[in-house]
Amino acid sequence: MELFSQWGLTLVVFLPILGAVVMAAIPRARETAVKRLGLLVSAVTFLLSVGLLFNFDYGRASEYQFEMNRSWISAINANYHVGLDGISLPLLILSTFFVLLSVIYSWNHWEEPRNPKAFLILMLILATGMNGTFVALDLVLFFIFFELVLLPMYFMIGIWGDKTVRKIPGFARETETRLYAAIKFFLFTLFGSAFMLLGFLAVYFRSDVAGDRTFDIPELIRIASDTPEVFAGRFGWLVFGAMFLGFAVKVPMWPLHTWLPDAHTAAPTVGSVLLAAIMLKLGSYGFIRIALPILPEAAHDWAPAIAVLAVIGIIYGSLACLAQTDMKRLIAFSSVGHMGFVMLGISTLTDVGINASIIGMVAHGLITGLLFFLAGSMSHRYHTREMARLGGNQKLMPILGGIFAFTAFASLGLPGLAGFWGEFMSLLGAYNPAAGLSLTLFRTAMVLGAVGTVLTAGYMLYMLQKVNLGEPKAEWEGHHFHDVDRYELAAWVPLIVLIVAVGIYPRIVFGATTDAVVDLVRGAFPSTVTAALTTVVGG
């Protein structure tokens, strides 16, 4: 047990990449062996993370548990420092869970040019990157995991992606969608992370005021709260701006979002799922884990700007959705809107708001992940994503259609399902933001956010009507469609159950996060008063 609590986290992070190395040694032709190994590795990783979940001490959720801190690059005082607290726990579980589900789903769903071995190896590398980002407590380590995620996704999109050749505005030549999307995705993120690294370095060089320079996140947070002047003023403002660029691209926040629809449209199903479910959360997680607690004063200065961009994202994303004809592209734009709520929550700098953003991330992961699974399975069967050609899906494939309808309703934030809490709590947070933030601005944001929920309902129901309802189009007459197969069910049913469970009993998430969030806010923004203005209740 002692051994597990020390090495468990490291194992969860590196087991997938170890599996990838072993898999590389298996000949490509032995497909079943490759798939079994992939399933084994991802299942063991998931079980290990569940083991962490059960050994997690919820009473100390605000502290780092299963911590490991070893010297790594002593010349720059970068350490291998990992740990798990209430904020990262749900996201880590989400990540290991989705990788497992993706492997299950992949079992008999391969996009051209197949090659399960290469695909699974990329997926396992991706898993290491994602798990690592959620547990890294050292800026260098964080950066490396953050960037490690890029490559596998780049290849997934570039090799297994959509092969349609089309004209891209601004380019002279026609381009294959997958190439365009992969490059756009890579460059956009790299552009952001360059600034992010700059920010990390600036913090590092400033940190010597209180002894040695350090990349250690808890150490930096301590410096920020003990001697706030170190990271304050213009320096802090600029550094936060740099980090903002890095994280905001990943979220993605308006107007840095344009890579997302292209990447999602082009990516293979599993790529889209992991991109939506986990990778978008790396950005918002970075805000909560790094930017806010290390640079609280700058965060306070930036919060109105973040709120404004978040709200623009909500409205804009929803409006853009209404104009889409491509199903996957619509779902991708919906992510812009949903992540807008997540960022609105963060921008309030309150415990309720940040809690909102975490449950929003978990819910968006579950729901949009499932939506992309479904969209992928549909385009697998119809060989098109054009909504104008679809219709009557409910009639052709009742179970698939039913799950699709369920997920669409979950996505539009139906109360009682997971998606509601994030939206509702973002509005709660925005009604009463941290002390010193403009009430007018945040309450306007609240109202606009609420209007956004109507638009969300608008495009989700529009999509349902186009795709699911009505009579099937004439071109599908005589076609026989297989309704969901057992691999799909195995991957989707757990998600459905979780969406309902989190919707009815959100304590599944809050039980871990609340203490950690409260502790974070108390440390970074001591003057903030949330929850209740007063608690005088008579009677």
Place this chain on the structure above:
Amino acid sequence: MLLNQFLILAAFLFSLGVYGLLVRRNVVLVLLAVELMLNAVNINLIAFESVLRSSEAVGQVFSIFVITVAAAEVGIGLAIVLMIFRNRASANVDEFSLMRW
């Protein structure tokens, strides 16, 4: 000292090597020309060492390094040449323009 004579010899060999590198069309000869240039450098190294006589015998050590690297380089170079020859039935350096845009 006999330094000048060595330097002249080395310069001659090096120029020969440069000439060979630039004008020969046969890849094997191009590789040989590279060897010539490397050996010219070796001669220089040894000559200077015999004059300067450093305590760690830097010149000799370096020339041994160069020889080792040269051996490895020729090994890989000839392997590549062999592969290309098998595929293209030619050892003409002009046809080796695979590594372009």
Place this chain on the structure above:
Amino acid sequence: MSLLFSVAPDEIHFTDGGLLAQNAGVLLVLPFLAFLLIIFFGRRMKYLGAEFAIGAMALGWVYAVALLVLNITRGVAREVHFEIGRIGALGGEPLVFELGWVVDGLSTMMFVVVTTISLLVFIYAVGYMRGDVRVTWFFAALSLFAGSMLVLVGAPNLVQLIIGWEGVGLASYLLIGHYWEKKENSSAAMKAFYVNKVADIGLILGAVILGITVGTFRITEVLAAAEAGLAALGPVAVAAGLLVFFGAMGKSAQFPLHVWLPDAMAGPTPVSALMHAATMVTAGVYLVARMFPFYETLAADARGWILWIGAATLFITGLIALVQDDIKRVLAYSTVSQLGYMVAALGAGGYAAGLFHLWTHAFFKALLFLGAGSVIHAVHSNNMSDMGGLRQHMPVTYRTFVVGSLALAGIPPLAGFFSKDEILASFNHAGATTVLWLGVAAAFVTAFYTFRMVFLTFHGNYLGHGHPHESPRVMTGPLVALAVGAVAAGWVNIPGIYTGFHHWVEVREVFRPEAAPASFDLLALIPGVVAGVLGIVLAYLVFNPERPLQAQRDRLEIPLLYPLLRRKYFLDDLYWHGIVAPIKGPLARGVDWINTYVIDGIVNGAAGLSLALSRFVYRGLDQAGIDGLIGGISAAADATGSSLRRMQSGRVQQYATGFVVGALVLVLGIVVFR
């Protein structure tokens, strides 16, 4: 019997209700259990899952009635809470989300309404939906609705209320669009969901304000804070009150948000009866009633809005019912109008009056809808121009339908009479004379369109196709049961004789009971009854005469009516030209026009506008603007690269020449410029 309940209003006592109230959550969960059973096992059952739905609802009905009896005998006010998540902890007490149930007079009454009507409608639906494409799913969705409605009604806090609130919205969407193969049906379902979603903004923001300001979402504590005059709540109370009411306006189809309800008639008739007449649409009324102490104290300024919105609704929408040919639409507009009565009553401070009308209306309007369903089942058309003369063919349906119509028209001693009278009395009591006369006028209109419907459907000659016949027992049974309710439901609140209903619904934790009226208010009673009778009489005069061509009669052409009126002191003529024709003609048509073009136009226009806007945002801003900029930058890099790449010829010797020349230049440079 009246002695038992003749306690003075301020002496209301209540108990915690013991085990029965403590475990009332069973009632809330049962329909969801039925939902799951139907989804997984429904298709294998003999009645395709209906037995689960009916079984669960029968159990629920027994439980609800037991609660009602308990409430009547001993008074129950009990809340049970389960924490489902603590979301913040700064600044004092933690903010928590909870689920649970509240058992008090108000919720108990609603439990009884919901379970009773649901049970009867479910039984009816077994007959009505026989042979339908998706019977199993239909009953699953109905169970989902019943569960959500009970969750809404039993919600002790605003968050759970919102969950139930949108749950019934979902069920409504699913059931309105039951025949989703046709686009107009799924569009009607979407319209209902959208309009409600717009209104839900109000409810959600209201809940946000109240929750944050008071520090809890528990309704009782919010009300207690309002009673205590919590300082922080003062400045935002009216805003919160109006926002919450805006939410209620959507669900309860108040003008100008009522436009979805008539379209919602696209759903199967049992759905219309259960959801769009008896239960779901009353959720808004219930919400205002639940928050009533709040509107009495800090948010009192919002009351005027409630009164006038209700008054506008009850009058404006009632007129539209006059010109409808679709029997379900007549009933739909009638429902909207009656909801207006309830809302206006609450706005006038008539808490028990509004709820009493909710109670009686549930019975007779469900009865009317089910009767209409029975007719539609027989003639396979919704249009009254395809009906007529059904009196002989469907005697049970006819009789029960007339009972329902009389109740709706407010004829004593049927249910609608007592409740409508108390509402009018409450207007009078509040000094809202204008609203009182609006209410009386609407009562006249109600009676008129109701009996127009009765005459067109059941009298005269049959104009449809085939041979209509009485519906099976499984459908007429619920009709008879509801007819009994439509007759007797009003007898629980007769001023001066027995006013038990007041006590039923006023047993609440934070509540200032009002005095039950000791006698009838004649100023309200007489105009109300006269208006109702006049309406029926006028409908009889205009529509009843047996005539060969129903279509002529329907068009209200004057020829046959005119001479008669002329001959009789020109009085009828005056009625016709002065009242009926303008109301039925320009006024009603004008209102219909406003309804269709202005209000619906705004709804549709907003949709079109946002579509156009989104197209502009997407094509103009996003693709051409932002994306174009990004694309331009990479295109520039691309162009530079393609011109430079020519240098890379792949010829080793060319490169080597470059090295050598470069080295020479360097050496020369060093030598020359050193």
